[in-house]
Amino acid sequence: MRSPRRRPLLIPVLLCALAVLAARPTDTTDENGGAGAGTDVARLYAEAAKATRQYEDGRRAAEAQRSKALDYEKRLDRQRQKIDAMHEDLGRIASAQYRGAGGLPLTAQMLLADDPEELMRGQRALSRADLAVNSAIGRSLRAEARLAADEAKAQAAWRALEERNDRLAALKKEIEAKLESARSRLEGEADASVAAGSCPGAVRLDRSDEGLDRSWVAPVQTYDLSAAFGSGGSRWANGHTGQDFAVPVGTPVRSVGSGRVVKVSCGGAFGIQVVVQHAGGYYTQYAHLAAVAVDQGDRVRAGQWVGQSGSTGNSTGPHLHFEVRVTPEMGSALDPVRWLSERGVSL
Incomplete structure (x- = not known):
């Protein structure tokens, strides 16, 4: 059987516990129970810095992809010029063959030639030149196709990065607007503390690791x-x-x-x-x-x-x-x- 005298002790114990909880420091919360302006500014500052880094990384990547696409375009132009030159060479070879033979079949040319062997050597040389030009044109066309595919990929990657950067720029702008509002609130809280002559409690910020591996650093990073x-x-x-x-x-x-x-x-x-x-x-x-x-x-x-x-x-x-x-x-x-x-x- 429980002693009836123990029950009344529960009320003072609960009151003492509530008093202890009420007396606990609340350095990082404001009067409304939410995060203080200092904590908000620190969080938004870190978010803005991260968004800025991502935006700058994306901008540099987009510029690199754009340069790559422009380089492919220049190489394609050079490749097309080379193909055009080869077509001209092939045309000249064909014209030379036609003019030299007068349009006669090869058999007739051999019968009429003073030196059939010399004629055959010339024909073989022209044939080899013809094959060489045709082979070169084929290789160049395949190279042009590869370049065109690479250019299309580079252009697509560049456009995707530009779209990503547009989204990052909008996010960055939104964070900076929130940061400006939080900074104004922080400044107001600081001025009120100084005017009242009571220092605000320490805001235990999430500390940055940057600089912790060095003996001495600048007091601020960007200034x-x-x-x-x-x-x-x-x-x-x-x-x-x-x-x-x-x-x-x-x-x-x-x-x-x-x-x-x-x-x-x-x-x-x-x-x-x-x-x-x-x-x-x-x-x-x-x-x-x-x-x-x-x-x-x-x-x-x-x-x-x-x-x-x-x-x-x-x-x-x-x-x-x-x-x-x-x-x-x-x-x-x-x-x-x-x-x-x-x-x-x-x-």
Whole structure:
């Protein structure tokens, strides 16, 4: 028989379990329970990059097939010219035979000839020439047929690739439209976090393997260099302290080398930022982010995503502000382009 005193314990236990579940972190979900903008942007960014690669691969393949078809057309033209020339040769041989014999049968020619043997030798030479030309024409016609078949295949393959590329271009355009919308949402979330003075939690992005086999990499993969180290301007009291990379909002930002995350913060001139400590007493800063993908204390490898670019803080547009320092705080900056160059990374 079960003890009646055990039953009332079920209610507090269930309440405790619900409290624990409610207190679990929800870094990668938004207030509606769906995927956060940072996760959406990362996924769409990867899809757009894949679609772009497929489109470019298809475009190159189509160009190669088109070149092959054009090459077959040129070879066909040359082959037809050769056949025409052979037909002319054959016509000349026939005309020479007719003129030389005056239209008489070979028997009559032999009876009237001063030297029948010489006549027979000439006839044999003309016959061999006739056979040679006919044989060459036959080979050329077969070659022309093969070339025509190859050209038809190349043209069909080219058209199929063009159709595939049209579909890929439409897919790419659709993904990029979704990406633009997600980027706008991400930027809005980042600005709201900075305005509230509360940093967003780390969005644990699917990390790219690219660059993980190297000791040092560039902080972003595709970029335009903008404001350089030491450049002057009204926005900087003593010159620009880093190198800016002009990239769209949501671009994955990578740790340039292995190290430990010593700072994740938001607010102030740098907006949302990450600082990584590397061996040798160097620190790298990744500023004006829209989202972070690491927490303070995390160990990172070269090429590992630490965040997504944005335009938070003192920024005039989407970009990554990248610094190299000998302390975790500003005031000890080095030229990041030269520093990376010394480590085999050319920007």
